[in-house]
Amino acid sequence: MVVPKVSKRATSVPSFKVMDVLQRANELQSEGKDVIHCEVGQPESGAPKTVAAAAGESLSVRNVMGYTDAFGLIPLREKISQHYINKYKDIQADSVDTKKIVVTTGSSGAFLLVFTACFDVGDTVAVASSGYPCYRNISGALGVEIANVKINSEFKLTAKELKTEIEYRRENNIKKINGLILSSPSNPTGAMLTPEELKGLCELCDEEGIQFLSDEIYHGISYGKEEATALQYSSNAIIINSFSKYYSMSGWRLGWMIIPDHLVEPINSLQQNMFINAPTISQTAALKCWDSETIEELETHVEKYRKSRSIILEELSHIPDIKSENIAPADGGFYIYIDLGQENIAPGFGSVAMCKALLEEEYVAITPGIDFEDPAGDLGDRRFRISYAGGVETAKEGLKRFRRFWPTWIERVKNAK
Incomplete structure (x- = not known):
C-alpha cells in the first residue's frame, strides 16, 4: 500500500x-x-451564568440552530458595535458599522481569515520577538515570512522598534514589511502599550502601508492602565478580539473582527468558504455578554x-x-x-x-x-x-x-x- x-x-x-x-x-x-x-x-x-442559561434556553424550545449570515447574527454585531462606542473614547458609529464587524470561530479563525485576505505567499509580517507562537505558525503554514522585531527593555514593541526594523531592511535591501500583528496586553509578557504608543504604531503603519492587525483579546483584563483600541487611531487597522478571555468562553469558539471597508467583500467570501459562520449557539448565547448581571x-x-x-x-x-x-x-x-x-x-x-x-x-x-x-x-x-x-x-x-x-x-x- x-x-x-x-x-x-x-x-x-x-x-x-x-x-x-x-x-x-x-x-x-x-x-x-x-x-x-x-x-x-x-x-x-x-462562561457567565447568564450566557450558559441563554444557551440552555435556546435549546429547550424548538430552535433549528441553522446557519447565520457569514458575518454573524446582526443583533450580536450591533452589541459589539455599541460596546466600542461605550468603552473607548472618540469612536464614531461609522467606524463600527455592523457591515464591518465579522463574528469568527474564535480569534484563531480571525487570524486565518485576515492572513489569507491580506498577505500573499512570500509577503512579510512583523511580530514581537516575544509573542504568541500561533502568529508565526499560522503565517508559516500560509507561506508568509516572519520578521521578528526585538522588544525593548519594557518587553514592548513600539513604533521605535518597528521603525528600526524598517530602516534596517531598506539599508540592506531586504524585502519590505507588509503587515504587523501585535497583542496588547501581550501574550506572554502581559506588557501593555500606552494609548500614545499604540497611536504611534498606527501612524507609522499607515505611513508605510503596513497592514496593522491589532490583537485586543485581553482587553477588559488590565490593572490600572488605560486600554486603547487601534480603531481610535487608524481606519486601516484590523481589530481582533474574542469571547475566550474576559468573557470566559474559551471552549465556545467565538471571536470577532472589525475590518476596513476594502476588506469587507474579500473576507465575506473567505468566511463563506472556510467557515460558513461561527457557531450559532455560541452567538445566540453571547447576546447576553453585555447585560449588567x-x-x-x-x-x-x-x-x-x-x-x-x-x-x-x-x-x-x-x-x-x-x-x-x-x-x-x-x-x-x-x-x-x-x-x-x-x-x-x-x-x-x-x-x-x-x-x-x-x-x-x-x-x-x-x-x-x-x-x-x-x-x-x-x-x-x-x-x-x-x-x-x-x-x-x-x-x-x-x-x-x-x-x-x-x-x-x-x-x-x-x-x-
Missing part, C-alpha cells in the same frame, strides 16, 4: 508547545497526580486575576535568583513572564528542562519560553510563562510548590556548570 503524502506546509508547522505541556499534565492527572495547571490561558470560571460577574473574575497576580509577584520577590527587572510588567492579561538570566541556566538546564522537571516532580505545569521567542534567538530556553487564569488557590499552591522546587533546581544548574 502506498501511503499518500503529507503536505510540506503541514510538516513545517511546529507544535503549539503549551498544548504539549497540557497533554502531559492531563496524562499525569489521569494517573491520579494532583496537577496544578498554570500553563494555559483558560479562565477557570467558565453578566458584566458584574465578569468583573469578579478580573478581581480574582488581580489577586492571583499579586500572589505570584509577591512569591517571586522572595526568590533572590529571580531579578525583578527580569519579570515582564504584567500590566494586563493573566500571565507572568520571567527571564531566568544567563547566570541561572546551564547546558541542558534551561527553562525547557526546568518546566519539565517541575511538572514531573512537583506536578506544576508552566510553559517554557521556547513557545514564544524568536526561534533564531537564544532567549527561548531562558524564559518561562506562568498563567494565573486558574484562580487564586491554584496560584497559591503552584507558587508554593515552585518555591519548594527552586533551590534543588538551582543546585542542579550549578553542578552542571
